[in-house]
Amino acid sequence: MTTKTPAVSFTGAVKTFGDVRAVDGLSLRIDAGETVALLGRNGAGKSTAISLLLGLDEPDEGRVELFGTRPQTAVRAGRVGAMLQEGRAVPRVTVAELVGFVARRYPEPMDVAEALRLAGIGELADRRVDKLSGGQTQRVRFAVALAGNPALIVLDEPTAALDVEARHAFWASMRTYARRGHTVLFSTHYLEEADAHADRIVVIDHGRLVADGSGDELRRAGGGSLVAFDLAGRGTEGLSLLPGVVSVEIRGDRARLRTEDPDATVMALAALDAVRNLEVAPASLDDAFLALTGTDDLDEQLERV
Numbered sequence: 001m002t003t004k005t006p007a008v009s010f011t012g013a014v015k016t017f018g019d020v021r022a023v024d025g026l027s028l029r030i031d032a033g034e035t036v037a038l039l040g041r042n043g044a045g046k047s048t049a050i051s052l053l054l055g056l057d058e059p060d061e062g063r064v065e066l067f068g069t070r071p072q073t074a075v076r077a078g079r080v081g082a083m084l085q086e087g088r089a090v091p092r093v094t095v096a097e098l099v100g101f102v103a104r105r106y107p108e109p110m111d112v113a114e115a116l117r118l119a120g121i122g123e124l125a126d127r128r129v130d131k132l133s134g135g136q137t138q139r140v141r142f143a144v145a146l147a148g149n150p151a152l153i154v155l156d157e158p159t160a161a162l163d164v165e166a167r168h169a170f171w172a173s174m175r176t177y178a179r180r181g182h183t184v185l186f187s188t189h190y191l192e193e194a195d196a197h198a199d200r201i202v203v204i205d206h207g208r209l210v211a212d213g214s215g216d217e218l219r220r221a222g223g224g225s226l227v228a229f230d231l232a233g234r235g236t237e238g239l240s241l242l243p244g245v246v247s248v249e250i251r252g253d254r255a256r257l258r259t260e261d262p263d264a265t266v267m268a269l270a271a272l273d274a275v276r277n278l279e280v281a282p283a284s285l286d287d288a289f290l291a292l293t294g295t296d297d298l299d300e301q302l303e304r305v
């Protein structure tokens with residue numbers, strides 16, 4: 001057991017809004033220096049969890065701590081920077097003025113030029129904040145989050161609405177910051193971003209933790225493998241009972257089996273002489289995510305439409 005104080009800890013945290021348990025008994029520990037992605041579909045509870053950890057909201061039950069103290073204390077001490085989803089009106093000042101204004105509110109701020117350089121917007125220092133593109137504005141917001149020289153940075157869907165190039169530039173900045181030994185927690189809907197940029201992916205659903213691990217661990221936990229073949233007129237009964245099979249999907253004349261033991265499934269299919277156009281592939285992270293959050297369930301998919 002490690003005695004190091006975690007950067008972030010949720011212990012049985014609950015937050016309800018009326019009948020909705022937005023965060024429902026969440027326990028989670030993030031150590032200093034980790035980059036963690038918080039993944040979940042719409043309404044899973046990501047923003048609520050982030051509000052709790054920034055001290056913007058109090059849990060109804062359980063405990064949330066940053067660096068072993070109350071979130072408000074850590075935030076006031078300048079140990080946390082955040083980039084949230086709000087669309088606040090942009091002031092008519094230059095980029096350097098804005099970042100400098102924020103920096104001065106912190107006890108040990110980052111040098112303004114350094115914050116701009118880290119956010120990749122050194123050349124925008126003298127540009128007016130209200131005259132920037134969406135991608136540039138997002139990176140100014142990142143510089144604002146860095147201004148206090150925080151040990152932990154929390155980013156709520158930082159790349160929503162960014163084009164591909166702006167996205168790459170953003171992640172390059174984030175990684176530079178993380179490489180300095182800082183802690184990063186970001187929420188996202190993009191599985192490939194979580195896989196590419198986080199050391200660890202935490203999946204939440206209905207306010208609960210449903211998976212926690214690397215992209216590969218998640219693929220194994222939620223996805224297994226996919227075995228597909230042509231039915232060639234044969235019936236589909238009994239397919240779900242084959243060894244390893246956890247789900248069966250029929251599309252036209254093709255069957256798609258999700259299996260935890262592809263070797264055993266394929267052997268059983270061969271014994272049935274049912275291996276026409278056989279295809280075996282590892283499940284994608286998308287498949288794993290859908291399996292983990294139960295959204296391959298048709299009712300739920302319809303609910304989301």
Ligand SMILES: Nc1ncnc2c1ncn2[C@@H]1O[C@H](COP(=O)(O)OP(=O)(O)OP(=O)(O)O)[C@@H](O)[C@H]1O
Pocket residue numbers: 017020021022040041042043044045046047048049
């Ligand atoms: N202030 C609030 N009042 C009432 N219900 C709320 C409030 N904030 C969140 N909720 C509800 O709590 C649940 C979790 O919402 P939350 O915004 O945390 O999810 P999310 O994972 O961030 O979703 P998204 O990906 O869409 O941003 C949802 O059902 C939402 O409607």
